[in-house]
Amino acid sequence: MKDDPIIRPERPGEYGEVENLVRESFWNVYRPGCSEHYVIHVLRDDPAFVKELDLVMEQDGRLIGQNMFMKTVIEADDGRIIPVLTMGPIGITPELKRKGCGKKLLDYSLEKAAELGFGAVLFEGNIGFYGKSGFDYARKFGIRYHDLPEGADDSFFLCRELIPGYLDGVTGVYQTPKGYYVDDADVEVFDKSFPPKKKLKLPGQLFG
Numbered sequence: 001m002k003d004d005p006i007i008r009p010e011r012p013g014e015y016g017e018v019e020n021l022v023r024e025s026f027w028n029v030y031r032p033g034c035s036e037h038y039v040i041h042v043l044r045d046d047p048a049f050v051k052e053l054d055l056v057m058e059q060d061g062r063l064i065g066q067n068m069f070m071k072t073v074i075e076a077d078d079g080r081i082i083p084v085l086t087m088g089p090i091g092i093t094p095e096l097k098r099k100g101c102g103k104k105l106l107d108y109s110l111e112k113a114a115e116l117g118f119g120a121v122l123f124e125g126n127i128g129f130y131g132k133s134g135f136d137y138a139r140k141f142g143i144r145y146h147d148l149p150e151g152a153d154d155s156f157f158l159c160r161e162l163i164p165g166y167l168d169g170v171t172g173v174y175q176t177p178k179g180y181y182v183d184d185a186d187v188e189v190f191d192k193s194f195p196p197k198k199k200l201k202l203p204g205q206l207f208g
Contacts, residue, residue, distance in 0.1 A: 025091035
């Protein structure tokens with residue numbers, strides 16, 4: 001009988017293990033290979049990184065999941081700058097996906113973020129999964145995704161208030177933190193420090 005997973009802060013000595021977990025979780029999912037393991041490597045040193053919300057999930061002494069948050073803003077149409085959070089990558093080890101671990105980690109993370117006083121979380125994700133944890137389309141809150149042409153599909157862009165009413169009276173444009181934009185050449189160099197894996201072009205990937 002396996003112990004129930006525990007969720008706790010990531011420890012500095014685990015960075016490599018967590019990056020490998022994220023690599024395994026995202027490999028060939030959205031593109032051939034992945035960049036998410038490099039993204040988290042870079043984000044930990046970003047001033048917008050929220051150390052108190054850098055979390056891992058452990059079961060029987062093995063890391064099986066992780067999630068992290070970054071501070072960012074909505075540039076409101078009335079000139080205000082509204083502080084919000086964005087989240088992820090959130091990764092679960094491949095063999096435990098679709099078994100409830102991701103939702104447990106997500107719900108715990110959001111509870112912690114609310115306890116720390118953050119008002120809302122916006123990010124890119126699948127409403128089918130994240131809707132079960134209280135997310136809705138950001139457009140319903142009057143928030144637009146930066147650089148997205150008017151009328152383009154924005155169903156990937158989700159929002160959840162952590163403080164009820166936090167976004168009342170706010171319309172504006174969400175800004176993705178710069179740290180999420182990484183150079184493919186840098187990803188390639190970083191990836192060489194991990195065991196070799198085959199990149200595959202698969203149906204359903206978003207990027208070539």
